Amino acid sequence: MHPLKRLFAYASRYRRDFRLATAYSVLNKFFDILPEVLIGVAVDVVVKGEESFLAKQVLVGLGISDVWHQLLFLGFINVLIWGGESLFQYLYEVKWRQLAQDIQHDLRLDAYQHVQKLEMAYFENQRTGNLLSILNDDVNQMERFVNGGANQIIQVFCSSIMVSAVFFALQPSIALIALLPVPLILFGAFWFQNRLAPRYTEVREAAGDVSARLNNNLLGLATIKAFAAEGFEASHIDAASRHYRAANARAIRISAAITPVIRMAILSGFTATLIYGGWLTIHGELAVGAYSVLVFLTQRLLWPLTGLAEVADMYQRSMAAIERALNLLDTPINIPYEGQHFPAQGVKGELRFEQVGFSYDGRPTLADINLTIGAGQTVAFVGSTGSGKSTLVKLLLRFYAAQHGRILLDGQAIDSLNLQDLRRAIGYVAQDSFLTDGTVAENIAYGLDSVSDADIAAAAQAAEATEFISKLPLGFATRIGERGQKLSGGQRQRLALARAILKNPPILILDEATSAVDNETEAAIQRSLDVVSRGRTTIVIAHRLSTVRQADCIHVLENGRIVESGQHTSLLAQNGSYAALWRLQTGERSN
Numbered sequence: 001m002h003p004l005k006r007l008f009a010y011a012s013r014y015r016r017d018f019r020l021a022t023a024y025s026v027l028n029k030f031f032d033i034l035p036e037v038l039i040g041v042a043v044d045v046v047v048k049g050e051e052s053f054l055a056k057q058v059l060v061g062l063g064i065s066d067v068w069h070q071l072l073f074l075g076f077i078n079v080l081i082w083g084g085e086s087l088f089q090y091l092y093e094v095k096w097r098q099l100a101q102d103i104q105h106d107l108r109l110d111a112y113q114h115v116q117k118l119e120m121a122y123f124e125n126q127r128t129g130n131l132l133s134i135l136n137d138d139v140n141q142m143e144r145f146v147n148g149g150a151n152q153i154i155q156v157f158c159s160s161i162m163v164s165a166v167f168f169a170l171q172p173s174i175a176l177i178a179l180l181p182v183p184l185i186l187f188g189a190f191w192f193q194n195r196l197a198p199r200y201t202e203v204r205e206a207a208g209d210v211s212a213r214l215n216n217n218l219l220g221l222a223t224i225k226a227f228a229a230e231g232f233e234a235s236h237i238d239a240a241s242r243h244y245r246a247a248n249a250r251a252i253r254i255s256a257a258i259t260p261v262i263r264m265a266i267l268s269g270f271t272a273t274l275i276y277g278g279w280l281t282i283h284g285e286l287a288v289g290a291y292s293v294l295v296f297l298t299q300r301l302l303w304p305l306t307g308l309a310e311v312a313d314m315y316q317r318s319m320a321a322i323e324r325a326l327n328l329l330d331t332p333i334n335i336p337y338e339g340q341h342f343p344a345q346g347v348k349g350e351l352r353f354e355q356v357g358f359s360y361d362g363r364p365t366l367a368d369i370n371l372t373i374g375a376g377q378t379v380a381f382v383g384s385t386g387s388g389k390s391t392l393v394k395l396l397l398r399f400y401a402a403q404h405g406r407i408l409l410d411g412q413a414i415d416s417l418n419l420q421d422l423r424r425a426i427g428y429v430a431q432d433s434f435l436t437d438g439t440v441a442e443n444i445a446y447g448l449d450s451v452s453d454a455d456i457a458a459a460a461q462a463a464e465a466t467e468f469i470s471k472l473p474l475g476f477a478t479r480i481g482e483r484g485q486k487l488s489g490g491q492r493q494r495l496a497l498a499r500a501i502l503k504n505p506p507i508l509i510l511d512e513a514t515s516a517v518d519n520e521t522e523a524a525i526q527r528s529l530d531v532v533s534r535g536r537t538t539i540v541i542a543h544r545l546s547t548v549r550q551a552d553c554i555h556v557l558e559n560g561r562i563v564e565s566g567q568h569t570s571l572l573a574q575n576g577s578y579a580a581l582w583r584l585q586t587g588e589r590s591n
């Protein structure tokens with residue numbers, strides 16, 4: 001479907017406003033053209049006096065014979081016309097701009113809300129900066145189009161029709177000559193448009209590319225600095241920006257030619273009216289007043305068509321932008337949110353993995369996962385890096401959908417449950433949790449509506465975070481910077497844990513980032529784990545085996561498969577992978 005049609009379908013709730021705005025634009029144009037007609041009538045009055053066109057309008061009740069009165073009457077009509085033109089200009093400007101604001105707001109919000117619901121795999125194949133440029137630049141471009149372009153198109157169209165009507169009424173033979181260039185101009189405008197469309201698509205894509213690179217670099221500034229890679233990265237930005245400049249230059253070469261070409265076509269129409277009309281007037285076949293109207297009107301008819309150049313340019317630019325924004329909105333959500341609702345408090349927390357298998361982009365990552373985690377149990381997953389531990393919990397959170405088997409929560413397949421209810425029942429402390437640019441307290445209370453300071457403090461206490469928070473300049477009211485960058489990695493982890501504890505979920509998942517913790521932190525982790533795992537199902541992905549020694553069951557993963565399961569002592573007794581890992585970490589010999 002054409003982007004404009006798609007935009008209309010999207011903005012169908014504003015159909016009434018579109019109609020009103022269009023009516024205001026048409027009425028404004030109508031009043032805008034009338035002064036030219038008035039000039040003709042005035043010339044006619046001056047030349048013909050009591051024999052004028054105005055004096056002859058007895059039938060409609062006018063028939064003003066006195067020349068002075070005729071002029072006064074024209075003056076009065078003139079004021080009305082200009083008043084009408086101004087009024088409708090005000091009305092159409094307000095209406096179109098308001099429409100532009102309303103639609104850009106809706107589109108931005110809808111697109112963002114849609115993007116939020118897309119599955120993780122979508123984002124892995126997208127560059128954040130590109131999405132940003134769609135949600136920002138492209139939506140703004142659409143706003144600019146509705147703001148001004150729509151009115152311009154309507155008015156060019158209207159003035160062509162209205163002026164042609166006056167022409168044909170006055171002198172059909174001149175009308176034909178004056179209108180001769182119009183098909184040529186329209187054909188030219190379409191020809192240019194077709195050539196502009198792919199160029200503007202390229203411009204929008206290049207803009208997205210620049211934005212993606214900038215975004216990526218600003219996020220990785222610390223690494224860029226550490227590697228003294230400023231020059232290297234600047235050259236990447238330089239290349240992306242050059243590409244954007246070149247794409248724009250290709251579009252400019254075409255779009256800049258439109259006005260001059262159209263002007264030449266207008267020239268032919270205008271010259272013909274001037275010469276042929278003058279000739280007819282001299283020979284008494286055309287009234288002087290009518291001749292002056294025709295000369296002025298040729299200008300009025302043809303000049304707005306030069307505006308077509310600007311409109312065609314903006315139109316193509318906007319269609320490329322609208323296409324990108326609406327495509328984003330139409331991207332299918334592959335992991336649907338809909339499903340059976342249930343309250344988080346009612347969840348017992350029994351989990352079962354049945355024959356679960358999963359691959360990223362066809363690369364097998366998990367296979368034959370069969371396990372049951374009893375309600376309230378604490379279970380650990382250990383194993384070498386890349387063995388699939390994090391992937392396992394991401395399947396439970398339905399960040400990805402398992403290709404084989406199924407996962408059940410309290411006997412219900414999780415893909416039959418409402419996605420948000422499922423996630424509300426799970427507290428997830430990721431390896432690198434997302435912290436916002438707010439205060440410590442705001443970060444702990446993230447996503448919850450009304451939480452008391454006492455509850456926040458208690459959650460911080462359980463997460464062993466109180467000590468470092470009390471040392472911050474403003475305690476719980478300290479702002480922690482974007483992504484929590486004013487805190488250490490360990491401190492960020494503590495805050496993320498406090499946040500999960502405050503949520504009080506029936507299932508808690510802790511994905512430890514590293515085994516590199518000092519003894520003190522290790523003891524703190526153990527203490528908080530004892531506290532937070534009480535009364536809920538707890539899954540710990542551990543790198544440091546000593547932190548999960550007390551777990552009800554430890555599963556060892558290797559290459560996406562569970563190779564050993566059991567409690568710490570029995571696993572040591574098996575003298576397999578777990579025992580080897582334990583020896584490696586503790587330096588002890590288990591036998």
Ligand SMILES: Nc1ncnc2c1ncn2[C@@H]1O[C@H](COP(=O)(O)OP(=O)(O)OP(=O)(O)O)[C@@H](O)[C@H]1O
Binds near residue numbers: 361365383391
């Ligand atoms: N989004 C992804 N797209 C493609 N491959 C991925 C993705 N995430 C992880 N992988 C791959 O899947 C495998 C398992 O990754 P996973 O994060 O589950 O391992 P892990 O056991 O948690 O590792 P670690 O102990 O280092 O955290 C790895 O080989 C990894 O490269």
